[in-house]
Amino acid sequence: MALLEIKNLGISFGGLRAVNAFDISVEKGQLYGLIGPNGAGKTTVFNLLTGVYTPDEGAIFLDGVNLTGKKTIDICRAGIARTFQNIRLFGDMPVLDNVKVGLHNHYPYSTFEGIFRLPRYYRTEKEMTARAYELLRVFGMEEYADHAARNLPYGQQRKLEIARAMATEPKLLLLDEPAAGMNPNETKELMDTIRFVRDHFDMTILLIEHDMKLVSGICEKLTVLNFGEVLAQGGTQEVLNDPEVIAAYLGE
Amino acid sequence: MKTKAGKLSKTAKNDMITYGMVIAAYIIVQILVSTGHVSSLVQGLLVPFCTYSIVAVALNLTVGILGELSLGHAGFMCVGAFTSAVFSLACKETLPSVPRFAAALLIGAASAALVGFLVGVPVLRLKGDYLAIVTLAFGEIIKNIINAIYLGVDAEGLHFSMKDALSLGMSEDGLMLIKGAQGVTGAPHDSNFTVGVVLLLITLFIVQHFIRSRTGRAVMAIRDNRIAAESVGINITKYKLIAFTISASLAGVAGVLYAHNLSTLNALPKNFGYNMSILILVFVVLGGIGNMRGSVIAAVLLTLLPEVLRSLNDYRMLIYAVVLIVMMIFNWSPNMIFLRKRVRQRLAAGREAGEEV
Incomplete structure (x- = not known):
C-alpha cells in the first residue's frame, strides 16, 4: 500500500x-x-x-x-508536517528555538520540571539542543542559530521552515x-x-x-x-x- | 560550539542581573533604613513596591510572552488578597505567624490560579481587543461580588450571605470575616519588605525559568504564529491556559502581599478596579513588553513618583503624565533606540581600548 x-x-x-x-x-x-x-x-x-x-x-x-x-x-x-505558502515562522524567537519548538513532542518534560529545573529538564534540554543543532547543521544553517528568525534572508526562512517541519519527524x-x-x-x-x-x-x-x-x-x-x-x-x-x-x- | 555556550550564558547572565538588581536594591534600602535616611513616607511604600513589581511581572507573562492583553489582573490580585486575608483572620489565634502566612500565600495563589483557569477557559478563545474587554469586565465583576459578600465564623461553622450581616444569624461570640463593602478588618500584619522581596525573587525565578523552558517556548511560538505552532503539534489551548493560570496565580501572590500589609482590606475601584489593571499595564508597557526587569523598574518608579510629587498637589498628575510620555519616548522611539545603541557601542569600544592599554 x-x-x-x-x-x-x-x-x-x-x-x-x-x-x-x-x-x-x-x-x-x-x-x-x-x-x-x-x-x-x-x-x-x-x-x-x-x-x-x-x-x-x-x-x-x-x-x-x-x-x-x-x-x-x-x-x-x-x-504529516507542512510548510506554508506565506512563510510562517516564530519571528521573534531565535532560529535554534524555532527548531526546538518543532522537536517539542519528542523531548517531553513537564512545566513543573521546567520551572524548578529538575534533573530531567537539564538532560532533556541538552539532548534537544544537540538535536536542533544537528538539524541546523544538516541544512547548513548553524551559523544563524542565534539570529531572530524574522531577520533571516528569504531563502533561509524557507529552509528554516522545512527544518522545523523535519524536526517533527x-x-x-x-x-x-x-x-x-x-x-x-x-x-x-x-x-x-x-x-x-x-x-x-x-x-x-x-x-x-x-x-x-x-x-x-x-x-x-x-x-x-x-x-x-x-x-x-x-x-x-x-x-x-x-x-x-x-x-x-x-x-x- | 563556542557560540552555543556564549548564548546560554548570555540569557542566564541576564536573569542573574535581574536577581542581583533586586537583591542589591534590598540591601541598599535596608542600610538606608537602619541609618535613618529613609522617610516614613517611602518606608510605607516598600511593600507596595514589591506588590506592584510582582503583579507587573505576572501581567508581563500574559502580555509579553503569551501575547494577549489582559485588563483583569487587578481582579486576580483581589481574589488572592481576600481569600488569604480571610484565612489569616480566621486562623489569627490558632496558628503562629510564619506557617500562617505561608499557608495564606498558598491559598491566595491557588484560588487566584483556580479563578484564572476558570476565566481562561472561555476567555482565551477570544483574541486581542475582545479578550481585553472580557477580562476587564471580569475584574469588575470580581470586585463587585466581593463587595456584596458577608462571611462569618462561629462555633457552628461558617456563615455566608450576600444580603447583609444580620442575615448571617451568627452567635454572639462569632467572628466577622468579610463585612460586605467594609471588607476584611483585622487581618494580621504579616507582610514586610523582606517578605516582599523574597516573593518578588520567587516570582522572577518562576517566570524567567518558565520562559526558558519547553513550555515557555511553546507559549511564545503560539504568540508568534498560532497556525504554525499548531502545525508542529503544539496544543494551543493547553499552553495558553498554563501561561494564563500561572500569570493569574502570581497576581494572586501580589494580592496576598498587599492584603497582609493593611489593617482594613476593601475592594475599591482604586485598588482592585480597572484603574489598577490599567496602571499595571502601564508598568508592563513602559518597562518593555516581555522584559521582566523593566517591569520591576517601571513599577517601582511609577509607584514612587506620585508620592514624591505629593507636595505639588494639583500639578502632581500633570508631571506624572509628562514623565510617562518621556519614558515612553525613551523606551520606544526609534531615534532613542538608535542613540542608546550607539552609546552602548561607544562604551564597549572604550572598554576594549582600556583593556588593550
Missing part, C-alpha cells in the same frame, strides 16, 4: 465545490507534485490533509492509518509553493534542498508549485487540479505534455 492514500476527498464552502472526488496515491520516497491554476483547490487539499478543514466526504490514509477528520495536532503526531512532508517569491538562483538552491531532504531523510514529499522549472526538475509524478477536480495524473513529462493540461493551465 502507498504511504499516502486519499480516496474520493471532497469539501464545499457554501455553494462552492472547492475539492471534488480527489484521489491520490503517493508511494514512499516519492517526490510528488500538485499543480493547477490559481483557485483550483490545491491549498484546500493541504488544509484537508492537515486537519485545518474537515472533509465532507472521502478518506485519508497515512501508512494505513485513517486520518480523516482528525485534529491538526493529532495529524502532526501521526506524521514526519513520514510525509507537504510543501505549499516553496518557490513563491524566489529568484531563479534561490529556486535552484531550493531544488537542491528538496532533493537533499528526500535523499538524506528518505522522505516522501508532496508539493504544490507554480514554477514549472522546479516541477519538471524534481517531481517524479504529478496531479493536476482544475476547478477542484483532478484533470490529469501520472508521470511528470507525460502530464506536462497532455493537451488538456496545456489548455487549462500551461497555455500554448
Whole structure:
C-alpha cells in the first residue's frame, strides 16, 4: 500500500465545490507534485490533509492509518508536517528555538520540571539542543542559530521552515509553493534542498508549485487540479505534455 | 560550539542581573533604613513596591510572552488578597505567624490560579481587543461580588450571605470575616519588605525559568504564529491556559502581599478596579513588553513618583503624565533606540581600548 492514500476527498464552502472526488496515491520516497491554476483547490487539499478543514466526504490514509477528520495536532503526531505558502515562522524567537519548538513532542518534560529545573529538564534540554543543532547543521544553517528568525534572508526562512517541519519527524512532508517569491538562483538552491531532504531523510514529499522549472526538475509524478477536480495524473513529462493540461493551465 | 555556550550564558547572565538588581536594591534600602535616611513616607511604600513589581511581572507573562492583553489582573490580585486575608483572620489565634502566612500565600495563589483557569477557559478563545474587554469586565465583576459578600465564623461553622450581616444569624461570640463593602478588618500584619522581596525573587525565578523552558517556548511560538505552532503539534489551548493560570496565580501572590500589609482590606475601584489593571499595564508597557526587569523598574518608579510629587498637589498628575510620555519616548522611539545603541557601542569600544592599554 502507498504511504499516502486519499480516496474520493471532497469539501464545499457554501455553494462552492472547492475539492471534488480527489484521489491520490503517493508511494514512499516519492517526490510528488500538485499543480493547477490559481483557485483550483490545491491549498484546500493541504488544509484537508492537515486537519485545518474537515472533509465532507472521502478518506485519508497515512501508512494505513485513517486520518480523516482528525485534529491538526493529532495529524502532526501521526506524521504529516507542512510548510506554508506565506512563510510562517516564530519571528521573534531565535532560529535554534524555532527548531526546538518543532522537536517539542519528542523531548517531553513537564512545566513543573521546567520551572524548578529538575534533573530531567537539564538532560532533556541538552539532548534537544544537540538535536536542533544537528538539524541546523544538516541544512547548513548553524551559523544563524542565534539570529531572530524574522531577520533571516528569504531563502533561509524557507529552509528554516522545512527544518522545523523535519524536526517533527514526519513520514510525509507537504510543501505549499516553496518557490513563491524566489529568484531563479534561490529556486535552484531550493531544488537542491528538496532533493537533499528526500535523499538524506528518505522522505516522501508532496508539493504544490507554480514554477514549472522546479516541477519538471524534481517531481517524479504529478496531479493536476482544475476547478477542484483532478484533470490529469501520472508521470511528470507525460502530464506536462497532455493537451488538456496545456489548455487549462500551461497555455500554448 | 563556542557560540552555543556564549548564548546560554548570555540569557542566564541576564536573569542573574535581574536577581542581583533586586537583591542589591534590598540591601541598599535596608542600610538606608537602619541609618535613618529613609522617610516614613517611602518606608510605607516598600511593600507596595514589591506588590506592584510582582503583579507587573505576572501581567508581563500574559502580555509579553503569551501575547494577549489582559485588563483583569487587578481582579486576580483581589481574589488572592481576600481569600488569604480571610484565612489569616480566621486562623489569627490558632496558628503562629510564619506557617500562617505561608499557608495564606498558598491559598491566595491557588484560588487566584483556580479563578484564572476558570476565566481562561472561555476567555482565551477570544483574541486581542475582545479578550481585553472580557477580562476587564471580569475584574469588575470580581470586585463587585466581593463587595456584596458577608462571611462569618462561629462555633457552628461558617456563615455566608450576600444580603447583609444580620442575615448571617451568627452567635454572639462569632467572628466577622468579610463585612460586605467594609471588607476584611483585622487581618494580621504579616507582610514586610523582606517578605516582599523574597516573593518578588520567587516570582522572577518562576517566570524567567518558565520562559526558558519547553513550555515557555511553546507559549511564545503560539504568540508568534498560532497556525504554525499548531502545525508542529503544539496544543494551543493547553499552553495558553498554563501561561494564563500561572500569570493569574502570581497576581494572586501580589494580592496576598498587599492584603497582609493593611489593617482594613476593601475592594475599591482604586485598588482592585480597572484603574489598577490599567496602571499595571502601564508598568508592563513602559518597562518593555516581555522584559521582566523593566517591569520591576517601571513599577517601582511609577509607584514612587506620585508620592514624591505629593507636595505639588494639583500639578502632581500633570508631571506624572509628562514623565510617562518621556519614558515612553525613551523606551520606544526609534531615534532613542538608535542613540542608546550607539552609546552602548561607544562604551564597549572604550572598554576594549582600556583593556588593550
